[in-house]
Amino acid sequence: MDNQIEKLDDHYIVCGYGRIGRILTQYLIQKYINVVVIEKDTAQAVQLDGDGVLYLIGEAVDENMLIRAGIRQASGIVAGLETDDENIQLVQLARQLNPDFFIVARASRDAFKKPLEDAGAHKVISPYDIGARRMAHAILRPTVIKFLETAFNDESTEFQFEEIRVRQGAKLANVSLMDSGIRQEMNLIVIAIQDKNGDMMFNPKADTQFVVGDTIVVMGSAKSIKQLEILMQG
Template sequence: FVVVEKDPVLCQRLADEGYLFVEGDATDDTTLETAGVRRAKGLVTAVTSDTENVYITLTARGLNPNLFILARAGEEGSELKLRRAGASKVISPYIIGATRMAQAILRPSVVDFIEIAAPGHNLEVQLEEQRIAPGSALAGKTLLESNLRREFNIIIVGIKKADGHMVFNPAPETLIEADDTLIVLGEYPAIHKLETIAGRGRS
């Protein structure tokens, strides 16, 4: 990834820590082009000003119509503006934080489970997503035929279809198709093996 930053002090810190960065204003076309926005798959705009996030989103969308843009919203009402500007997804840290605090009181066991399964919180059990590549050995098989649970002890929590439809707790007869994204829960070594199978063609 490439960081776009206009603060010289922070740019020096990025350089010292070995990160790729472009010094400049992210609302400027030239800066984003220098950062490679035209060939990028995704962009995260998370500056503290919602107005600047809107400008960055507008600029990036104009330079790359197919770009996935994740935008930060700080104020109520900014989400709609960011989506109108071209954001693919909008996240409000304040809303997420408030919801998490409420859930920690109302459903503490659920929150504990999510924290355990989140990447980086537990080295053994992780909740991950894995795209099924065209030609994968899993494409065209049902969950039962795939033997993922039996061979790898992986739980398929959901399947996101290519059209964006999400299938929660899929049945054993659910068909795995190319470009599906499996939402899985399991140990890291098993998930690593799944990555290999999901991206590998039939032999």
Template sequence: MDPMRKFCFSLLTLFIVILGGTIGYTLVEGWPPFESLYMTVITVATVGFKEIHELSDHGKIFTIILIIFGASSLAYTLGTLFQFMVEGQLRTILGRKKLEKKIEALKGHYIVCGYGRIGQLICREFGAKPVPFIVVEQDAELCMKLDENGQLYVHGDATRDEVLLRAGINQAKGLITAVTSDSANVYITLTARGLNPDMFILARASEEGSEIKLKRAGANKVVSPYTIGATRMAHAMLRPSVVDFIEIATGDQELELQLEEIRVLPASALAGTTLLSSNIRKKHGIIIVGIRKDGAKILFNPGSDTLIAAGDTLITLGERPAIKELERIASGGSSVF
């Protein structure tokens, strides 16, 4: 039984004892209900007050029984109350300590500022990947929800330096600011860029004209959920098959097809090979849709003689197991080509 239920049960037991004592004195001694209640309370509490009336032999026997049960019930109630208070505080302290240790161990993670509707969807996608991330949220109720879901979070204002530092911004790979206010997103972007000049920052824009301000503040990319939603709805009517294909390839459902980007590390066997010699298509059935060269635009539909260099990002289309294997090889794992 958890401490809260145990405490409620002890209160119920104590109430039954007091009620039984009141009724007992009324029946055994013939006292009025209030005097019987008073006698029961001072007996259960063992305060040592004198009896309000002389007790008969039957009343003395009843008092002995009441003292035994009453003192035990009162001690049990006080014990469960102390346990409830101490365990609750210890659980909160120890839980927060454990959370802080996990946050301190984060490296190469993402910071999500804002746990509203957009922020919750982002966290769901990150969790499905999965990738390490932490949420910065100012609302206490949303922080309780994060705690219940077992997600890492920092309670505070993301526009403040100390809050982002607690979220490990110095070791973060990227930051997403998704609060509802565009002005707050601008402040968060300015603060984050000042603390980590090399970090990728993705900002949410709700109003027209905010995109320019967010980019001036230091955002690498600005996304407007309303614009994206309107565009997707229009394409769903005009190009339904294309939209269905994109949803299948980029969705988080356990489907056969997956569209993914894979970065080639220097230790990978892919570095220095061409698309033809790497046998990516032949061995794994993966289509290389495009290649982003380091600092350059995306090369779409690259030819078979295109050279794969360390630092390139391959935009791939294929089955999930094959994509996972290619990710392993691209990160420096043993090659099967």
């Protein structure tokens, strides 16, 4: 398996193949993202083989193991180990070995968000807190939640939520929202534009121009989104 892993680049390393790690891995694979799992429990090998996932059995908080998993060529890592302490150590080590790639970490609760971010995680997720908030929203804003679940369901092609990067040489670079035909012809809603510094403009005005490096947050049919992706490619 090491041979196959060596050939990878732009892959994700998922540390911990518990319930969350497994669901997450399946999502990523569905989206054509290569994944290498590091799991310490030998008993999980059967499941991993059955799922057709590349993996290494051993401790993730280990420089050699992370290098074997191709950390220097990877796009990112998911720290989904059992304890917050292990995840903090893993994030620190991963950040040293690859200063630029994307780090997602799981926290047992929101209180561990800050230490994980300080260690170098870009995004920290606490399933219990998210679950609690989702239950509250299901009560407070049931239609919004129903709407979002539809928009995030890959099978509902009528309406989706997506982000599109404006690439160098894109047909719509330096064109205004108004002149782009996005709203009128493609029937898409541009909800926000994030510039390359990470600043987000909500509900952009009609005369806003698309700039190379912007990321556009857009809603509409899968078909129109595909069309727009082509117009934003270089």
